Amino acid sequence: MPVSLNVNGQSREIDVDPATPLLWVLREDLGLTGTKYGCGIAQCGACTVHLDGEPLRSCSAPVRVAAGRKVTTIEGVSSRAAKAVQKAWVELDVVQCGYCQSGQIMSATALLEKKPKPSDVDIDHAMSGNICRCATYHRIRAAIHAASKQLSA
Amino acid sequence: MRIVGREQKLLVILTVWAGPGDDEPRRKSTMSRANGKWAVACFLAAAIAAPASAVDLRAADSFASVTDRAERSRALFAEAGKVIQHPRCLNCHPVGERPTQGTDMHPHSPLVVRGSDDKGAIGMRCTTCHQDANFEPSGVPGHPLWHVAPKSMAWQQRSLKQICEQVKDPRRNGGKTLAQIQEHMAHDTLVGWAWRPGGTREPAPGTQEQFGALIAAWIESGAACPR
Numbered sequence: 551m552p553v554s555l556n557v558n559g560q561s562r563e564i565d566v567d568p569a570t571p572l573l574w575v576l577r578e579d580l581g582l583t584g585t586k587y588g589c590g591i592a593q594c595g596a597c598t599v600h601l602d603g604e605p606l607r608s609c610s611a612p613v614r615v616a617a618g619r620k621v622t623t624i625e626g627v628s629s630r631a632a633k634a635v636q637k638a639w640v641e642l643d644v645v646q647c648g649y650c651q652s653g654q655i656m657s658a659t660a661l662l663e664k665k666p667k668p669s670d671v672d673i674d675h676a677m678s679g680n681i682c683r684c685a686t687y688h689r690i691r692a693a694i695h696a697a698s699k700q701l702s703a
Numbered sequence: 704m705r706i707v708g709r710e711q712k713l714l715v716i717l718t719v720w721a722g723p724g725d726d727e728p729r730r731k732s733t734m735s736r737a738n739g740k741w742a743v744a745c746f747l748a749a750a751i752a753a754p755a756s757a758v759d760l761r762a763a764d765s766f767a768s769v770t771d772r773a774e775r776s777r778a779l780f781a782e783a784g785k786v787i788q789h790p791r792c793l794n795c796h797p798v799g800e801r802p803t804q805g806t807d808m809h810p811h812s813p814l815v816v817r818g819s820d821d822k823g824a825i826g827m828r829c830t831t832c833h834q835d836a837n838f839e840p841s842g843v844p845g846h847p848l849w850h851v852a853p854k855s856m857a858w859q860q861r862s863l864k865q866i867c868e869q870v871k872d873p874r875r876n877g878g879k880t881l882a883q884i885q886e887h888m889a890h891d892t893l894v895g896w897a898w899r900p901g902g903t904r905e906p907a908p909g910t911q912e913q914f915g916a917l918i919a920a921w922i923e924s925g926a927a928c929p930r
Contacts, residue, residue: 571840591841592832593813607832610841615834661826668825676826678814 553617557582558626568614572606573597575613576623584624584652588681595680598653599623605660607679624652631662634697642693646684654680658694666701668694760785760909763920776927783888783917784863784929789907791897795851796858802851803859806905817851837901844904846896853877867928881922889915 555562557580564579571590576582576599585608588596592610599608600622601615635658638644645651654677661668661676668676673694682690761782769775786792794803800816803809818824823831833849852858855875858866869875870884879887888894889911897907907914921927 569840571838592843595813604828605826605831607841610832610838610843611834612838657826664825672825674814675816675818675824679827679831 553613555613555616555621556619557621558623564613566613568617569612571609572599572611572613572616572621573608576608576621582623582625586649586652588650588653592679593681594650595653595657596650598656598680600627600656600660603660603663605657622656624656627656627659629659629663631666631697631701632659634700635659635662635693637700638693638696642689642696644686644689644693646682646686650680650682650684654682654690658690658697662694662697662701667698758785758908760913760917762913763916766920772924773927776921776924777929779917779921779924780867780927781863781929783914783921784866785908786897786914787858787866788863789897791900791904791907793859796856797851798854798857798859798861808859817854820850821853822850837899839901842902844896844901846893848893862929864929871926871928881926885915885918885922888918 551568552563552565553568553575555564555575557576562580564575566575566579573585573587576585577587585599586596587609588594590609592607595607597607597609598605600606600620601611602619603622632655635655639651639655644654657677657680661672665672670691673691677690677694763779766775766778766782769778790803790806790808794805794808794811797803797817802811802815802817804811813827815827815829816824818828823829829849829851832843834843834845835847836845837843838845856869856877858869861869871881873879876884895911898909898911900906
């Protein structure tokens, strides 16, 4: 059945079972493959997108919850906080294999949009759902602090 | 329904056991034995994969034989305590910052905290993962108002006596009268999730209807707390 979505600012109508995980609608129906499948059980965070600006594990959300709401994926995230995060990620060479990093960036951006000067504890709490098998955690934390400094500059 | 971990390994073992050995000739008697083994394997697989069955609750009127009113009241609350102190309920009534999960009540994975409004931290809200209903493709449970009970309603590391006193105290139970407490226990749908947890999670004992009836009978008999 048709489901109306707003993804990265564009209205899209997709004929899909409303119970389909949002992740697969994004990847397979809309071709937005920047959001990754890592576990399918909301344990790794690779599938993180924003729903009305809040982080969402898209593997664990039926597409119907996104109907009529704003979905933002890694391809479309463009706020001031997102740009600061991406700049810091590049400057600190955070990425190794890169698989988790869409989710990491989406979660970091959501944190900084709500709390531009997060403490280490805030970072722990916001980022603990994003796993990195390459263990880039130290650089992720440093990059979030760097992005925060940039936002307040 | 997701089959994971230990259940997966058991199902593989059963499949190998029930399947034909490489050196078994195909004779009628062998096929009968193979069919029998498959029947047993299927039965065991269904038992492994099925949600754990819940413990029953005694009906409220079965306590009528306790003639002392206060004792009957305490016994009714003790029976209701099988629900109140079940992991399905205790997991979201933590005493500290972190909810627990699972029948063994291990710390919630990933790390989540109650936050300032009992709905999660900035950047990791309950709704980051939990949606408005149980979602079988991921196995994540859900409800429209998924959140942690306030600290005043902490039930972990509390005796049933202490929980009883908290439930009765309007300063610590959300300002509810006993009648409102009964309504909440009997009909609130987040409370009701405990009996419909999804996946292979063990539901709370009995039914919400039986639980509500126990609470009603407890109130009617004077709402006495365990000693």
